[in-house]
Amino acid sequence: MSSLNQALRAALDNRHDLLAELHAQGTDCYRLFHGSQEGAGGLTIDRYGPQLLVQSFHQRLERDDLLQLHEAINRHLGLDLLLVYNDRSQGNSRIDREDTVYRAEDAALEDTVGHEWGLKYRVRGRHAGQDPLLFLDLRNARGWVKQHSAGKSVLNLFSYTCGVGLSAAAGGASEVCNLDFAEGNLAVGRENGLLNPELPKMKFVQSDYFAAIRQLAGLPIIQRRHKLPAYPRMDQREYDLVLLDPPAWAKSAFGTVDLLRDYQSLLKPAVLTTAPDGVLICCNNLAKVSMDDWREQVLRCAEKAGRPVRDWQVMSPASDFPSLDQQPPLKTLILQF
Ligand SMILES: C[S@@+](CC[C@H](N)C(=O)[O-])C[C@H]1O[C@@H](n2cnc3c(N)ncnc32)[C@H](O)[C@@H]1O
Structure with a gap:
């Protein structure tokens, strides 16, 4: 053998x-x-x-x-x-x-259909993007969201194909908003919604993260050297449950997503958009960042934003993603305010 x-x-x-x-x-x-x-x-x-x-x-x-x-x-x-x-x-x-x-x-x-926590998901072996349409290491977090979203307003940031939004809708959320700047990813999210017609309809917002979250948080949008592209207008508001799962690095006219050097500028507006007594689930998929260092940063940033975390919990991927050093690349924290 x-x-x-x-x-x-x-x-x-x-x-x-x-x-x-x-x-x-x-x-x-x-x-x-x-x-x-x-x-x-x-x-x-x-x-x-x-x-x-x-x-x-x-x-x-x-x-x-x-x-x-x-x-x-x-x-x-x-x-x-x-x-x-x-x-x-x-x-x-x-x-x-x-x-x-x-x-x-x-x-x-x-096109075929896969299932997770009883929900249907679009499966497509080849498409314009590189990654499969569902990130499997986030399954436990989606399960948690499904269990804890009854009656909650839910904001799914960097939503990709909207798996977290779908889980929230299945868990009885009062409203679900999926936000991503890639129309192709949101289109698959819409397909996922259609594959589960018994669920309440979700909302899809195509926008840059920084443009959207800073409006929701009531913060000014930072104008850099160049004129900013058009972006959808949004009112300041809070959500009961917010999911923040950014890519490792991405640059746009509105800001830079950089999980290694600057998690804070992603996190702070998301904290401010989470309702008092709400929950923010945040992720960091960069293998070289340790859970201990990142958690410390996250808790400090929330404190500095005037929203200290009352309780936190680590959500690890399931055992189909074994990790010999108990440090899985995808780190997820559930923050309770
Ligand atoms: C790691 S995936 C997120 C995974 C997702 N949370 C899930 O549940 O599968 C990153 C997503 O972020 C989106 N993205 C990257 N930079 C962005 C930005 N500046 N604003 C909005 N979306 C962005 C990409 O289009 C992609 O869908």
Whole structure:
């Protein structure tokens, strides 16, 4: 047995109880192999409903290895998952769309549906973006939101495909607003809404984060050297539950998202937009930032903004994202004001 096969076998065995739990709760989207921690750095294998998504980030997989692991997983799960292989070992983790190793069948590239916490999500093996449409390490946070949003107004910042918003709607939120500057990501969020027609309708706002959050928080929008692009006008207001899950780095005319050097300028307006007695869930996905340092920064920033945190809780990814040093790259804090 090759070392990759051995590592995969161990990973599948380690997930025995978790998979039973996930299937029972209506989840069929999860990580089956987290290579960096399970013996093959740069390789991830995820199930998204009927699809098996294999991604390589460091080096291309050999075709035989790919087909063997597909077969081993199908045998283990007793399923016939549709294989999609995205080699992302080129610059900036761009997907190599040439398909030189393995050309996916048409059926594997069609739109399908995956499930999480009983909700339906759009699954698409290839699309204009690079990442799969649902980030699986945020599943526990989405579960928490679903459990704690009854009657709450919810603001989902950097919403991507609106998974957190959908969870809030399913949890009985009184209103849900998803905000992102990428129309393509919000469009998938709308599809996710349509896939769950029994849920109340969500709101979608296409806007730069800084432009929107500073208006909501009642802060001035900072004018830099150049004239600012047009942006949607928003009234100052508060939300009961706010989710702040920014990318590691992004620059726009309105400001720079920089999780390493300046989490505060993202956090402060989000704190001010959270209602007294409200909850702010904030994330930092930068591996090199430690939970202890970041938590200290977060608590200090809230204090300085005049909104000290009454209680906080760490939300870790589930065990399909094992972390040998107990320091998962995605760090999530639930702040209670
Ligand atoms: C890490 S993803 C967020 C993941 C998301 N919270 C989820 O639940 O899947 C980052 C998102 O931030 C958006 N984004 C990046 N910079 C932005 C900005 N300045 N204003 C608004 N959205 C931004 C991207 O379009 C992308 O959808």
